[in-house]
Amino acid sequence: MRILLVGAGGVGDAIAKIAARRGFFELLVVSDYDESRAQRTVDWIRTKHGDEVAARFATTQIDASDPDIVASVAREHGATHVMNAVEPKFVQAIFAGALAAGADYLDMAMSLSEPHPSDPYTQTGVKLGDDQFAQGPDWDAAGRLALVGMGVEPGLSDVFARFAADHLFSEIDELGVRDGANLVVTDEEGNEIFAPSFSIWTTIEECLNPPVIWEEEAGWFTTAPFSEPEVFEFPEGIGPVECVNVEHEEVLLMPRWIDAKRVTFKYGLGAEFINVLRTLHMLGLDSTTPVRVRSDDGPVHVAPRDVVAASLPDPATIGPRMTGKTCAGVWVTGTGTDGGAREAYLYHVSDNEWTMREYDAQCVVWQTALNPVIALELLATGVWQGRGVLGPEAFDAAPYLDLMARPESDGGYGQPWHVEDRLA
Amino acid sequence: MRILLVGAGGVGDAIAKIAARRGFFELLVVSDYDESRAQRTVDWIRTKHGDEVAARFATTQIDASDPDIVASVAREHGATHVMNAVEPKFVQAIFAGALAAGADYLDMAMSLSEPHPSDPYTQTGVKLGDDQFAQGPDWDAAGRLALVGMGVEPGLSDVFARFAADHLFSEIDELGVRDGANLVVTDEEGNEIFAPSFSIWTTIEECLNPPVIWEEEAGWFTTAPFSEPEVFEFPEGIGPVECVNVEHEEVLLMPRWIDAKRVTFKYGLGAEFINVLRTLHMLGLDSTTPVRVRSDDGPVHVAPRDVVAASLPDPATIGPRMTGKTCAGVWVTGTGTDGGAREAYLYHVSDNEWTMREYDAQCVVWQTALNPVIALELLATGVWQGRGVLGPEAFDAAPYLDLMARPESDGGYGQPWHVEDRLA
The missing domain is CATH 3.30.360.10 (Dihydrodipicolinate Reductase; domain 2)
Structure with missing residues (x-):
């Protein structure tokens, strides 16, 4: 798995840092409009984990508002997966760029909504993700997966x-x-x-x-x-x-x-x-x-x-x-x-x-970042497989929650989750 | 009385309009950083009251932040009184400009305060009007009057x-x-x-x-x-x-x-x-x-x-x-x-x-503007007289409230005021 991470803001930075403890990917390219932010992330990884880990990371500049640029950066690095970690207003461009480059795609927030023009507080207008789901057949036909809403909430x-x-x-x-x-x-x-x-x-x-x-x-x-x-x-x-x-x-x-x-x-x-x-x-x-x-x-x-x-x-x-x-x-x-x-x-x-x-x-930022890394690992190992535009609930939850909760010493993420029964 | 009105915003505009119904002054120069605002005020007066009334008004451009400019505009029009109707941050400049021009001065808000540096919510620092009262001896020595805080509140x-x-x-x-x-x-x-x-x-x-x-x-x-x-x-x-x-x-x-x-x-x-x-x-x-x-x-x-x-x-x-x-x-x-x-x-x-x-x-704007016009009239007719930096309470209140309440048909402003006794 070769990952193009778009955005080295708070969540993008944490995604790279969490991934640095995992071995499932070959390359993670941290990209940002301001490449120095991407560099800062990789510098932190080098200081914390050493040169060998940092060698699996690269940085590059990117303009996330232009699908052609996203596609060309993805191709240049042979990205198999494009991980979107920027503001939702860039969803459409990165989503299109990933498909054009023949890469799978993940995000943590979906394409934006527009309120109903005359009755906004009763009826939906354009809904969150509508634009992405409308393109589901294209992704399906291309045999590619877009896993949308894969942060903490949604995710x-x-x-x-x-x-x-x-x-x-x-x-x-x-x-x-x-x-x-x-x-x-x-x-x-x-x-x-x-x-x-x-x-x-x-x-x-x-x-x-x-x-x-x-x-x-x-x-x-x-x-x-x-x-x-x-x-x-x-x-x-x-x-x-x-x-x-x-x-x-x-x-x-x-x-x-x-x-x-x-x-x-x-x-x-x-x-x-x-x-x-x-x-x-x-x-x-x-x-x-x-x-x-x-x-x-x-x-x-x-x-x-x-x-x-x-x-x-x-x-x-x-x-x-x-x-x-x-x-x-x-x-x-x-x-x-x-x-x-x-x-x-x-x-x-x-x-x-x-x-x-x-x-x-x-x-808050870290909890958001944790989940796409787990999902990428399940995709890398083939535990999760799919094509088209799918949400996290389209996949089997058990291996996800098992990998998340298992101690790091046992190959997991060491992040326990809980079920609290509330009926008296 | 020849009045230089500094500022043709809401309150300045209303001052000129209220004054247009009164005969106590010879000339009122409406000035503003944007002279078109002053012109708009005088145009309204001309439309409402005719050319004869409008002939007692003039307009000019002014930079209220510069005491020298205020003084030179006041001298140019032979102003006997400078009426400050701009934001309090310009108080010091207009106050100084009026004195330099040998004119009396009125405002509706006093020089600004500065909180106590270490104990702001217990002790005063620089108080409202401190800078003006400190210059009281200069005004007194010059035989000139600065009537400060003469709007509705203060006023x-x-x-x-x-x-x-x-x-x-x-x-x-x-x-x-x-x-x-x-x-x-x-x-x-x-x-x-x-x-x-x-x-x-x-x-x-x-x-x-x-x-x-x-x-x-x-x-x-x-x-x-x-x-x-x-x-x-x-x-x-x-x-x-x-x-x-x-x-x-x-x-x-x-x-x-x-x-x-x-x-x-x-x-x-x-x-x-x-x-x-x-x-x-x-x-x-x-x-x-x-x-x-x-x-x-x-x-x-x-x-x-x-x-x-x-x-x-x-x-x-x-x-x-x-x-x-x-x-x-x-x-x-x-x-x-x-x-x-x-x-x-x-x-x-x-x-x-x-x-x-x-x-x-x-x-709210009109009520603020009413009061300096009444005060100017009392000064023009010699009912109110004074020198130095004085507040409205330094003058006899009875003729003020009488002039305010008397019907317009009887030479007053037709603005009744009231005393409500509240003790059961």
């Missing part, structure tokens, strides 16, 4: 859902992805500050788009942002967090392969973050349309959302000042394999202290 | 305080300025939108600076922003509004001329606006320090606060889509002239429907 959450359907439940009422954390960031003086652990730009996009829900009868439909608030109790000391419906890929992926009466995604934003997003929206500061603003160099035009992002700490830099854990999982309700009612939360927790120590990566 | 509020001290109370416990409104702004479709009726830039400055309080024993001291919230009941249908301490000129002015045990300013921001300001502060979007932001023309540097201001509707343009009233006043407690306990709210209400119909000016 690990979809694997959990498949595992629950295959091994824990005979009938599923709801697959409810629930994501929450107790992360706290402090400034130099130790005072708690507001510093989202994930791109605020993407978070605004996710949270202010109409959330999508799937139901057996109704199919896909949307609601107003922040709908159906619930306090979900997260495990391992994280505790209760206010969660609301958010537009997310799982809702578009799971119903295609798994039988369930309802599929939802609720994000544990917490009351403070929800208030921030509502306020930004009320003030128009979520907008991506440039406004004219005075500056010392005369009037300029900037998108308010870019200014919000520029005013906050870079999520990639806050790891050392962050404490706490993040939890990704699926809350499944229905009938267990024994025929009785069952409610179970399948989850994985990532602790920032550990990810910083082991990988110099903050835990 | 009318200080006149009310002086009136209460002279005519309603024998001893004052607290002079509590209380400002509130029930203004609502709607978009084209009639949906309520967030659109502050006053410059958000200035509002952030006022509300996030440490609020200042004066007490007989302690003198001036500060608190954390938004301290001492209280729900104040405003008259004429406005109703209850949540008010909090805010840094404001009255607290610096009133104790210099009026005996009171305590002086406070609370602004009826309402819970929603307080939340907006807190959120902007938490995100660093109140900052005036430029941040680097991507734009279609490459990276640029903009101050987040300027972007917030640019993203919201221009307060000068929302009048036609606004409904409601704004109330300015002083809540006075203590001992009445009859020796019994007394609590009274002295106030003036401005109704947006009326100010739009009569002046094409929204009510």
Whole structure:
């Protein structure tokens, strides 16, 4: 396996660092618009693991917005797999470039949605991933695989859902992805500050788009942002967090392969973050349309959302000042394999202290990066095989979760996951 | 009287329009950095009142940041009075320019404060107006008057305080300025939108600076922003509004001329606006320090606060889509002239429907502009006389309030004010 990794931001960097401990690939080319970022990643790997490991890595410059360039870089390095680790707005270009180069493709976020033009909070418009699934026949015909939504959420959450359907439940009422954390960031003086652990730009996009829900009868439909608030109790000391419906890929992926009466995604934003997003929206500061603003160099035009992002700490830099854990999982309700009612939360927790120590990566970013590496390993070893445009739940979940949980000393990733039964 | 009006923004425009109905001055020169704004004001006066009235107005360009230019424009037009109607950051330049030109001076906001360097939420640093009062001896020696803080708040509020001290109370416990409104702004479709009726830039400055309080024993001291919230009941249908301490000129002015045990300013921001300001502060979007932001023309540097201001509707343009009233006043407690306990709210209400119909000016801006015109008239007629740097409470309040309340048909401004006794 020869991997072209597109993007050496937080998640791309962590993908390369996690892969450096594994032997399943021949070459991993770290590429970025700014090649020095790719170089920094490979330098870290060389310092941590030595020249022999670093020899399986290369760096290159890439423009992820141009499918021809993506294809030509992939061909140049003989890439068998293109791993997309940049912002979702580049999905289409990298997706097309990989197919043109005859490579398989993985991403962690799918092609973007567009709200329904007249009824956005009831009906779907263009859905997440629609553009990619529309090209499924091309991938199938070419005998190539596009494994879409293969991060942590979507990604690990979809694997959990498949595992629950295959091994824990005979009938599923709801697959409810629930994501929450107790992360706290402090400034130099130790005072708690507001510093989202994930791109605020993407978070605004996710949270202010109409959330999508799937139901057996109704199919896909949307609601107003922040709908159906619930306090979900997260495990391992994280505790209760206010969660609301958010537009997310799982809702578009799971119903295609798994039988369930309802599929939802609720994000544990917490009351403070929800208030921030509502306020930004009320003030128009979520907008991506440039406004004219005075500056010392005369009037300029900037998108308010870019200014919000520029005013906050870079999520990639806050790891050392962050404490706490993040939890990704699926809350499944229905009938267990024994025929009785069952409610179970399948989850994985990532602790920032550990990810910083082991990988110099903050835990949200690291947890996202872990999963595509596991998937690549299963594809490299032939445990997972497929063609066309497929989600993670199209594959057998058991070997995935086994490889993930098994100790590193036994060839696994040493990342245990858990099933918490919640029915009294 | 020959007046140089510096600034033809919302308040400057309304000052000229209000003055156009009065005969006390010989010439009013409307000046602005953008002379077309001044021209627009005079064009409105010509259309509304005819050539004869408009003949007492002129326009010119001015750079309010340069005292030499202010002085030279004042001399050129033989200005006897310089009326400052621009942002407080230009106070020092216009103040100096007026004195250099040998003119009297009026403003509606005083020289800016600087927080205490180590203990900002307990101790004052540089206070509002400190820089101006320090130059009092120069004005006194020159035989010239600087009447500072002569808008509605500060301004009318200080006149009310002086009136209460002279005519309603024998001893004052607290002079509590209380400002509130029930203004609502709607978009084209009639949906309520967030659109502050006053410059958000200035509002952030006022509300996030440490609020200042004066007490007989302690003198001036500060608190954390938004301290001492209280729900104040405003008259004429406005109703209850949540008010909090805010840094404001009255607290610096009133104790210099009026005996009171305590002086406070609370602004009826309402819970929603307080939340907006807190959120902007938490995100660093109140900052005036430029941040680097991507734009279609490459990276640029903009101050987040300027972007917030640019993203919201221009307060000068929302009048036609606004409904409601704004109330300015002083809540006075203590001992009445009859020796019994007394609590009274002295106030003036401005109704947006009326100010739009009569002046094409929204009510908050119009109410601010009304007061310096009344003061100029009292100075022109010699009813008010003084030298040095003085606040409105240094002058007799009775003729001011009489001129304000008397019907236009009887030579007044037709703006009644009220005393509401609140002690059961």
